[in-house]
Amino acid sequence: MTTAPDFRALCAELLDELQYQTSYETNAELQDRTRTALATPPPEPPTVMEILDLSGEIEDAELGQIDLVRAALKRWGHG
Numbered sequence: 627m628t629t630a631p632d633f634r635a636l637c638a639e640l641l642d643e644l645q646y647q648t649s650y651e652t653n654a655e656l657q658d659r660t661r662t663a664l665a666t667p668p669p670e671p672p673t674v675m676e677i678l679d680l681s682g683e684i685e686d687a688e689l690g691q692i693d694l695v696r697a698a699l700k701r702w703g704h705g
Contacts (some may be wrong), residue, residue, distance in 0.1 A: 638664050655689050 644653065653671050672680075680701065684694040 632662055634668075672698070672702050 637660065641657060641664070641691060652654075677698065680697055681694055684697060687693075
């Protein structure tokens with residue numbers, strides 16, 4: 627099984643290297659935004675109860691499994 631890359635660590639490493647290779651004026655805003663984004667912790671995954679609640683909402687609306695997946699991705703920041 628392949629492990630998922632640690633994109634946050636890779637971005638932080640890339641940002642550190644980029645800082646030394648570019649002028650401050652051209653990338654200061656981008657570097658600041660990137661550092662802020664990297665300092666923000668990723669969202670917490672939904673709890674079992676939150677998933678069950680959403681599943682009930684989808685079922686009540688007589689929607690299917692694809693709609694459940696789409697709603698979950700939208701609700702928890704991935705869509």
